Amino acid sequence: MTAALNPRYQPPSRDAHTLIPAWYSVEKQNVIQELAQVSKAAITCDGWTSVAQDHYLTVTVHYISHGHIKQKVLNTKAVYESQAGLVVADKIQGILEEFQINTKVVAATADNASNMDVALKNLKLLKMGCFIHTLNLAAQKIYSISAITMWCARLQAVVVWLKRSTVAKTVMREMQRLLDLPEHNMILDVRTRWNSLFLMVERFLEQYPANLDQRLRKPMEKDRLERLTDDDFQKAEDFVKIMNLLYNSTHCVSIERSPTCGQILPILTKLEAHFRVSEEDTMFTSALKKKVWGDLEK
Incomplete structure (x- = not known):
C-alpha cells in the first residue's frame, strides 16, 4: 500500500x-x-x-x-x-x-x-x-454567563447525539444531498479552545436544515433529548455574528512568516467598536459583548 x-x-x-x-x-x-x-x-x-x-x-x-x-x-x-x-x-x-x-x-x-x-x-x-492567548482568554469568559452555559449545553447535547446516532448520520447524508449542503460532519467544542465553540455553532447553523427531518424526532424523544427551539437557533445566529470578528482576529495574528505585532492595536480598536453595546442588542448579545470586552479592555 x-x-x-x-x-x-x-x-x-x-x-x-x-x-x-x-x-x-x-x-x-x-x-x-x-x-x-x-x-x-x-x-x-x-x-x-x-x-x-x-x-x-x-x-x-x-x-x-x-x-x-x-x-x-x-x-x-x-x-x-x-x-x-x-x-x-x-x-x-x-x-x-x-x-x-x-x-x-x-x-x-x-x-x-x-x-x-x-x-x-x-x-x-x-x-x-501572546495576543492570541489573550483573545482566547477573553472569549472563554462567556462560559461564566449562566444563560450562555445552559444554551451551549443544549447545543452540545444535540451535537453529541447527532455524532453518535447511526440513524442521524444516514438521514443527514441524505438531506445534505437533497438540499445541496456541504457533506460536513458536526463539530463538538473543546472547552480550552474557544475557536472550537465558534466552529461548532457555525457548523450547526450550516447543517441545521439537514437536521429538521421528521425521522429524527422520534429517536430524539426516545433518548429524552431536549429539542432546540427557534430561540436557540436565533441565539446561534447572533453568536456567530458577534464572535466572527474575534475568530478572524485570531487568524490575522496566527501567521508564521510575517510580523504581526503591528496589527494588535488596530485589531483592538476594531474589537472595541464591534463589542460596544447598542440599544438594539438583545440580553443575549449584550451579555456576550460585555463579558468579552470587559476582559479585553484590561
Missing part, C-alpha cells in the same frame, strides 16, 4: 534507530552555523501537556537571514520536575546555550501563565504576551 501511495517513500527499517539520530545531529549543526551569523533573535516558549499527562516545553527561535524571516523549533524538552518559573527558566536557558544564542535573544513571546512570567523575568528577557 505504501508503495502504491508513494513509490519514492522508504519506510523506517531496523537501521532507523541509528540513521535518525545521525540525521538530527547534522541538521542541528546546520542550524547552529546559521544562527552564528545572526546578531539578534527572538523566541517563543510554550509549556504544554500531552494526552498521557506528561509535561513538555517547546522553544522556537525567530530571526532574519538574508532578508527573510525564519523560524526553527530548537527543542521540545520533557519537564519532569515542578512547572515552577525557576525550573522553566533553567530549561529555556539550557536550550539557548545548546544552540549558542543565549546572548542574542532580545525578546520572548509566551502565554499569560504566571510561571512563564517568572521564567522570562529571571532570564531578563523582554516578554511579549
Whole structure:
C-alpha cells in the first residue's frame, strides 16, 4: 500500500534507530552555523501537556537571514520536575546555550501563565504576551454567563447525539444531498479552545436544515433529548455574528512568516467598536459583548 501511495517513500527499517539520530545531529549543526551569523533573535516558549499527562516545553527561535524571516523549533524538552518559573527558566536557558544564542535573544513571546512570567523575568528577557492567548482568554469568559452555559449545553447535547446516532448520520447524508449542503460532519467544542465553540455553532447553523427531518424526532424523544427551539437557533445566529470578528482576529495574528505585532492595536480598536453595546442588542448579545470586552479592555 505504501508503495502504491508513494513509490519514492522508504519506510523506517531496523537501521532507523541509528540513521535518525545521525540525521538530527547534522541538521542541528546546520542550524547552529546559521544562527552564528545572526546578531539578534527572538523566541517563543510554550509549556504544554500531552494526552498521557506528561509535561513538555517547546522553544522556537525567530530571526532574519538574508532578508527573510525564519523560524526553527530548537527543542521540545520533557519537564519532569515542578512547572515552577525557576525550573522553566533553567530549561529555556539550557536550550539557548545548546544552540549558542543565549546572548542574542532580545525578546520572548509566551502565554499569560504566571510561571512563564517568572521564567522570562529571571532570564531578563523582554516578554511579549501572546495576543492570541489573550483573545482566547477573553472569549472563554462567556462560559461564566449562566444563560450562555445552559444554551451551549443544549447545543452540545444535540451535537453529541447527532455524532453518535447511526440513524442521524444516514438521514443527514441524505438531506445534505437533497438540499445541496456541504457533506460536513458536526463539530463538538473543546472547552480550552474557544475557536472550537465558534466552529461548532457555525457548523450547526450550516447543517441545521439537514437536521429538521421528521425521522429524527422520534429517536430524539426516545433518548429524552431536549429539542432546540427557534430561540436557540436565533441565539446561534447572533453568536456567530458577534464572535466572527474575534475568530478572524485570531487568524490575522496566527501567521508564521510575517510580523504581526503591528496589527494588535488596530485589531483592538476594531474589537472595541464591534463589542460596544447598542440599544438594539438583545440580553443575549449584550451579555456576550460585555463579558468579552470587559476582559479585553484590561
